[in-house]
Amino acid sequence: MSNVAYAELMAHQRETEALAQVAGRLGWDQETMMPRGAADQRAEEMAAMEGVLHARRTDPRVGDWLEAAEAADETQEAMLREIRHSYARSCRVPAALAQEMARVTSRAQGIWAEARGNEDVAAFLPVLDEVVRLSRETAAALAVDGQSHYDALLDDYEPGAKAETLDAMFAALRPELVALRGEILEKPEPAALTGAFDPDVQVALAEEVAVAFGYDMARGRIDKAVHPFCSGSGQDVRITMRTDPADPFNCLYSTIHETGHACYEQAVDAEYGLTPLGQGASMGVHESQSRLYENQIGRSAAFTGWLHGKMVARFGADALPDAEGFYKAVNRVQRGYIRTEADEVQYNMHVLLRYDLERALVAGDLAVGDLEAAWNDRFEADFGYAVDKPSNGVLQDVHWSVGLFGYFPTYTLGNVYAGCLNEALRTAVPDLDASVAQGDMSPATDWLRENLQRYGKRYLPRDVIARATGAEPSEAPLVAYLRAKFGALYDL
Incomplete structure (x- = not known):
């Protein structure tokens, strides 16, 4: 059963990783080729993609597969380590919060670019305030075992760092x-x-x-x-x-x-x-x-x-x-x-x-x-x-x-x-x-x-x-x- 569980887990993960690459391509397009007038729609698209990804990353079957799967070698053990870490963190963040963060940051990116071009800090601060608020909420959801909120966010970029x-x-x-x-x-x-x-x-x-x-x-x-x-x-x-x-x-x-x-x-x-x-x-x-x-x-x-x-x-x-x-x-x-x-x-x-x-x-x-x-x-x-x-x-x-x-x-x-x-x-x-x-x-x-x-x-x-x-x-x-x-x- 452990081999079957591992295979099913990896098939699920492969689709999740592919969808994450698609979401990344949306971000690339937003920075390079997207028409300026598409910003609001792109924010909704990014939020929708994040909703799909969050649902896949927190799918209860992932927890079941992780419990049943056994690694046959060092590479498989590393695969399970990374999925286990991602699953635990994803489950701590409510889906609505993840989607709202994706929606607001997609919009904020365009506002930042325009504010930067116009030297207008005041135009950027309201949406930055939203981003900071959502980041604090995310940090509070992620922090475990007395971990500081900043360390909880740092772990996304440098696992294990404090x-x-x-x-x-x-x-x-x-x-x-x-x-x-x-x-x-x-x-x-x-x-x-x-x-x-x-x-x-x-x-x-x-x-x-x-x-x-x-x-x-x-x-x-x-x-x-x-x-x-x-x-x-x-x-x-x-x-x-x-x-x-x-x-x-x-x-x-x-x-x-x-x-x-x-x-x-x-x-x-x-x-x-x-x-x-x-x-x-x-x-x-x-x-x-x-x-x-x-x-x-x-x-x-x-x-x-x-x-x-x-x-x-x-x-x-x-x-x-x-x-x-x-x-x-x-x-x-x-x-x-x-x-x-x-x-x-x-x-x-x-x-x-x-x-x-x-x-x-x-x-x-x-x-x-x-x-x-x-x-x-x-x-x-x-x-x-x-x-x-x-x-x-x-x-x-x-x-x-x-x-x-x-x-x-x-x-x-x-x-x-x-x-x-x-x-x-x-x-x-x-x-x-x-x-x-x-x-x-x-x-x-x-x-x-x-x-x-x-x-x-x-x-x-x-x-x-x-x-x-x-x-x-x-x-x-x-x-x-x-x-x-x-x-x-x-x-x-």
Whole structure:
């Protein structure tokens, strides 16, 4: 009977996973191609899909199958672990609450995009207040055994993580970042790129770079969106980019970042397709791939030397500095407001700001109406200058509009994981830079695919990092990498 129960459970799960991919495609379409006038209808469509998915995830038969099923091997045990975890969490959230969250966040996403374009915080706050209220209700439903409401939400993105553990890691990381930033800002600032760079040429080069990193265009596509993102898994993994005529790095490096996410999804063992194991282990592990692709590889002297040649061929030598100046421009530490455009030294300071604010929102210690002032005060305290407009401040990120509370700390956790993985990768492939300088990223991407990406969700997040690196995750490798790289760049 146990084999029959397992087979029936997996057949049910396969359909659920397929429907979840369809729901994800609706979200992708909303960000890229959906007509603006369809927002209200799309909200109803998303709510209907969430209703169907919630019913499937809480189907009493799932509980019966889980009780009767027995795993024949480690992979099946991992399948049952993931379904059991999802079933328990789904059953705690009332169907009406899940549907209302899907409906409101679909609507809120469009309101956020319009408010951001109009620099109109007041237009966004009422719907954000709804999202925060629903997130608090969801957290209260999910929390078990004395778990904090924030930890209950965090578990969706980084299973097993706790704010208390993150606080200790971030407390060790933050002073190192502040000290390094202070030393750098006392040095002369490298020159930035100047001039205009044709957006269509940027897109063509970004696609070439994505393929160089291993992105399979036969199972993906690249489109434009307000906020770059990756969507899908298995045989259909899509990414988006944005362009700025004055800043080609915005397009190129956001594309490399999203390519890291996409390559992870495309590399998961095909046997795990449309199963609970058929996607990345967590958002932190996911972010480790995108940040490693973007930074430790993509901003290395070896890679920028290759990229410089590609840009000279497309934009002309007169539009660009020499290779050394180009490398310095790519890694320039400078004043800025936007998290996704921040340099490696300051990036995590942007994340920690959001982490603290969203914890206060979830706990009820910060009212939505006070959020903009709290953001602006914290930003000025951390960075030493004032936010100049809402799109550079509280309106810059899409995450809160779609209810992703508990998501932001996974960005810094991903950077920590990337530091650990980079250290292990460089030990395993000591001549990596020689290949990267020729535009061949395969020694790095092959190592990541073999040691981490192919496993999908088979292992828990910290376990998959420890298996790949041979050590428990720590902020120390990231700190050492940043100090070595920027110490050399800025002659510290």
